Amino acid sequence: MTESKTLNKNGQLSAYPPCPVNDAIARLEGEIAGGALSHPRSRRIAEEIRDLVNDVAWGRAGNDHLPAIEELAGKLAADPELDAARQLGKQVKNNLAEHREVFESHVETRNCATGACTRLAPAPCQTACPAGIDVPTYVTLIGMGRHAEAIDIIRKDNPFPWVCGLVCTRPCEFMCVRGRIDTSISIKAMKAYAAERAFSEGTYTNPPQAEPNGRKVCIVGAGPGGITCAYYLALKGYEVTVIEALPTAGGMMLTGIPRYRLPREVIDREVAMMEDLGVQFRFGTFFGKDVTLEELKEKEGFEAFFIAIGAQRCWNLDIPGEKEFANIKAIHFLRDMALGIRRRPGRRVLIVGGGNVAIDAARSCIRLGCESVTIAYRRSRDEMPADVEEVEQAEEEGVHFEFLTIPVAILGENGKITGFHCQHAELVAREGSSRLSPVPIEGSDFIMDCDQVITAIGQRVDDEVFPELKRTRRNTIEVNTVSMDTDIPGVFSAGDAVIGPATVVEAIGGGKRAAEGIDRWFNHIPQPKMPPVPVRRRRLECIEVPAATKMTLKRPEMPHLAPERRKTTFQQVELGLDEHAVHDEARRCLRCDICLRCGKCIEVCRDKMDIDALKLGYFDFDHPVKTDFRKIADRCIGCGACAMNCPNHAMTITDRDGERILSLCGTILNRQPLVHCRECGAIMGPRKYLDFVQKRVQRVGSDIRITRDTCDNCLRKKSAVSGAEITTSPKIEG
Amino acid sequence: MTTTFRRGQHVEVFQKSSDESWEPYMDHFIGLHGIIVDPDTSINDPSALVEVSLEGKGTHRLPQDSLRALE
Numbered sequence: 001m002t003e004s005k006t007l008n009k010n011g012q013l014s015a016y017p018p019c020p021v022n023d024a025i026a027r028l029e030g031e032i033a034g035g036a037l038s039h040p041r042s043r044r045i046a047e048e049i050r051d052l053v054n055d056v057a058w059g060r061a062g063n064d065h066l067p068a069i070e071e072l073a074g075k076l077a078a079d080p081e082l083d084a085a086r087q088l089g090k091q092v093k094n095n096l097a098e099h100r101e102v103f104e105s106h107v108e109t110r111n112c113a114t115g116a117c118t119r120l121a122p123a124p125c126q127t128a129c130p131a132g133i134d135v136p137t138y139v140t141l142i143g144m145g146r147h148a149e150a151i152d153i154i155r156k157d158n159p160f161p162w163v164c165g166l167v168c169t170r171p172c173e174f175m176c177v178r179g180r181i182d183t184s185i186s187i188k189a190m191k192a193y194a195a196e197r198a199f200s201e202g203t204y205t206n207p208p209q210a211e212p213n214g215r216k217v218c219i220v221g222a223g224p225g226g227i228t229c230a231y232y233l234a235l236k237g238y239e240v241t242v243i244e245a246l247p248t249a250g251g252m253m254l255t256g257i258p259r260y261r262l263p264r265e266v267i268d269r270e271v272a273m274m275e276d277l278g279v280q281f282r283f284g285t286f287f288g289k290d291v292t293l294e295e296l297k298e299k300e301g302f303e304a305f306f307i308a309i310g311a312q313r314c315w316n317l318d319i320p321g322e323k324e325f326a327n328i329k330a331i332h333f334l335r336d337m338a339l340g341i342r343r344r345p346g347r348r349v350l351i352v353g354g355g356n357v358a359i360d361a362a363r364s365c366i367r368l369g370c371e372s373v374t375i376a377y378r379r380s381r382d383e384m385p386a387d388v389e390e391v392e393q394a395e396e397e398g399v400h401f402e403f404l405t406i407p408v409a410i411l412g413e414n415g416k417i418t419g420f421h422c423q424h425a426e427l428v429a430r431e432g433s434s435r436l437s438p439v440p441i442e443g444s445d446f447i448m449d450c451d452q453v454i455t456a457i458g459q460r461v462d463d464e465v466f467p468e469l470k471r472t473r474r475n476t477i478e479v480n481t482v483s484m485d486t487d488i489p490g491v492f493s494a495g496d497a498v499i500g501p502a503t504v505v506e507a508i509g510g511g512k513r514a515a516e517g518i519d520r521w522f523n524h525i526p527q528p529k530m531p532p533v534p535v536r537r538r539r540l541e542c543i544e545v546p547a548a549t550k551m552t553l554k555r556p557e558m559p560h561l562a563p564e565r566r567k568t569t570f571q572q573v574e575l576g577l578d579e580h581a582v583h584d585e586a587r588r589c590l591r592c593d594i595c596l597r598c599g600k601c602i603e604v605c606r607d608k609m610d611i612d613a614l615k616l617g618y619f620d621f622d623h624p625v626k627t628d629f630r631k632i633a634d635r636c637i638g639c640g641a642c643a644m645n646c647p648n649h650a651m652t653i654t655d656r657d658g659e660r661i662l663s664l665c666g667t668i669l670n671r672q673p674l675v676h677c678r679e680c681g682a683i684m685g686p687r688k689y690l691d692f693v694q695k696r697v698q699r700v701g702s703d704i705r706i707t708r709d710t711c712d713n714c715l716r717k718k719s720a721v722s723g724a725e726i727t728t729s730p731k732i733e734g
Numbered sequence: 735m736t737t738t739f740r741r742g743q744h745v746e747v748f749q750k751s752s753d754e755s756w757e758p759y760m761d762h763f764i765g766l767h768g769i770i771v772d773p774d775t776s777i778n779d780p781s782a783l784v785e786v787s788l789e790g791k792g793t794h795r796l797p798q799d800s801l802r803a804l805e
């Protein structure tokens with residue numbers, strides 16, 4: 001491992017101008033972590049100030065932020081008990097007074113002029129995660145075998161590492177910079193590996209909880225959104241009760257996602273962690289029927305509410321036969337199955353829809369023993385919104401697909417379905433639309449043989465629950481998507497109820513944001529004006545990997561359960577990565593939390609040194625060019641100009657064991673033997689570097705030769721003795 | 735001519751949307767490039783919000799009329 005250079009204690013790189021905003025954060029972080037603020041009240045105020053200054057640093061602050069910081073700093077400065085709190089309060093106040101225009105410029109321009117705040121920017125994978133997990137840090141920790149620490153890092157932003165490790169739609173992997181070189185890092189699978197390991201080792205634990213603050217919050221809905229909000233509020237000391245209509249927790253994670261993708265134990269184990277924090281669950285209680293807002297407020301003393309009811313209603317096909325013949329809605333079928341009703345829905349099942357829900361229903365039907373399972377979708381395979389991997393797995397298991405098929409009517413006799421009347425479709429351009437739409441081809445009618453129809457054409461939010469809340473035209477609950485507050489003060493909402501049917505990780509991100517919003521609301525702290533910028537949790541050293549290894553390691557294939565088993569049981573299909581695979585994945589990671597791809601190294605090598613060794617084509621998001629780290633050594637002379645100009649110490653040059661080593665976030669790009677001074681033994685640099693210097697000297701017209709085996713000092717000494725004219729090696733400057 | 739947004743597709747936020755889900759902070763996204771990460775997993779509804787990961791600016795649900803495909 002290499003020890004990468006770290007930031008100084010103020011969180012700044014000494015070579016760059018300091019930023020008072022950044023400085024304030026570092027100071028506050030230091031005091032909070034250092035334990036000097038021993039009283040919960042002063043620590044809490046310091047945390048509130050830190051959150052507000054973080055908003056300023058990341059361009060999320062509004063006009064009320066600076067007055068609020070001033071007020072809180074004033075409170076801290078007047079702390080009756082703690083000298084450390086008074087000192088900190090005064091420092092924050094003075095810093096703000098002295099550099100007010102810098103703070104104001106961060107608020108107004110949403111920018112840090114010194115770049116100091118930017119240099120602590122999260123990696124693209126972290127930025128992409130709707131929950132904002134510090135991916136490079138936990139990937140590196142897993143690579144080091146430190147699973148429990150990895151889980152702690154993940155749970156700072158997402159209380160469901162295991163669930164997400166199995167079912168997340170992984171936006172992080174789409175933005176992963178390694179994908180621009182070959183394939184993205186298996187971030188999702190690594191998370192599942194660490195969670196399973198930490199649980200099995202007994203090291204999956206809850207973080208310390210704040211003292212109870214005596215305030216009560218009611219959460220409606222025990223899906224990922226509701227439970228996440230409950231988790232972060234419980235950690236802050238709130239008394240949280242979750243009201244859930246069903247007899248069990250998990251929401252769509254349990255009642256939608258089938259067990260072959262997400263075993264029940266995974267949900268149960270992670271939900272149990274919330275119960276350990278004192279979160280109360282009230283199952284079998286339908287909000288609006290069994291209990292009302294007024295009762296909860298007036299009789300039970302809840303002050304704030306978080307509505308995370310998801311999207312439980314389904315759309316209808318609105319075709320003849322739909323009402324007469326008992327067809328099933330996919331999410332009801334999946335829910336009943338999750339709650340224990342595992343009857344085969346029919347022998348020959350037809351599923352209408354092209355999304356993940358249709359695929360889940362089809363693959364479940366196969367496992368329940370249906371003889372034929374067909375998915376009818378009105379567009380072509382390319383437009384199917386379902387995951388490509390899911391579609392492939394469904395096909396492997398025997399699901400048939402009928403594309404460009406439009407439903408016309410459900411046919412039946414005596415209340416039973418006997419077939420499905422369809423028409424073939426073609427994709428045509430409609431006037432005024434840039435999209436192709438499926439249009440039925442006249443006379444192309446045909447009947448599909450089936451005895452059961454399952455519809456999976458989308459869900460919607462139940463508008464009968466909490467009708468007083470303002471809705472959007474999509475019938476979702478209207479909120480401010482930064483703080484998640486609704487039009488009713490003290491009522492917050494997130495998850496599918498707000499965005500429509502979406503994903504687990506978005507519900508988690510929304511739940512976490514709502515917890516922050518609720519906490520600020522209770523404490524009368526201004527809400528941010530922009531969505532959160534994820535918090536970097538650590539700056540870990542990089543894992544050292546030679547360029548050749550970095551290039552040849554491949555993304556691991558996920559092992560799957562044998563197809564015969566998959567057709568007959570609900571056993572988990574993805575068997576998970578092994579230890580060797582996850583360690584190698586960590587070594588493939590580029591550590592984009594440290595290398596920000598600013599391109600200064602490339603520029604200096606190409607434009608100032610005229611060498612152009614750093615062909616790092618993956619830096620470009622829109623037009624990445626193929627990169628091979630192995631080729632850098634062909635031209636690199638080991639001068640170190642790139643490292644000197646790297647604002648974040650991502651590029652480093654070190655002389656070690658007789659070699660000069662250039663590495664980028666642990667990837668060894670070049671390793672050259674060092675030449676030592678013949679006279680005194682001092683390091684002169686690698687041979688290529690000395691040749692380069694000599695050529696440069698000659699190019700500027702000097703006829704004086706550099707002595708390539710004697711250092712400048714010894715040459716000077718010699719010249720003093722002999723009186724000869726000597727040219728010393730020019731200094732390399734960036 | 736496009737059909738619908740696909741997962742993994744590169745897009746640009748090229749204009750403000752008139753949709754009510756467009757919030758003032760989203761004005762800062764105009765001109766940014768990103769990748770579609772969740773197109774609309776149930777039906778290809780042109781009015782559905784799609785999940786886009788924007789370079790350096792996080793993952794958001796945006797109305798489709800604010801986006802255009804880059805490839």
Ligand SMILES: Cc1cc2nc3c(=O)[nH]c(=O)nc-3n(C[C@H](O)[C@H](O)[C@H](O)COP(=O)(O)OP(=O)(O)OC[C@H]3O[C@@H](n4cnc5c(N)ncnc54)[C@H](O)[C@@H]3O)c2cc1C
Binds near residue numbers: 169252
């Ligand atoms: C079949 C299927 C497969 C999916 N697969 C994936 C996947 O692979 N990856 C992924 O990321 N996402 C997937 N999703 C989407 C994901 O499950 C949801 O986006 C996520 O669960 C939404 O979380 P939520 O907390 O907003 O709502 P939900 O999970 O829907 O939870 C809402 C909870 O509120 C309860 N509730 C509702 N009304 C009331 C009331 N009035 N009183 C009390 N309780 C109430 C409900 O019973 C439910 O438990 C899938 C969804 C389905 C349907």
Ligand code: SF4
Binds near residue numbers: 139589
């Ligand atoms: S290479 Fe590593 S740090 Fe970079 S985006 Fe991928 S997972 Fe994140």
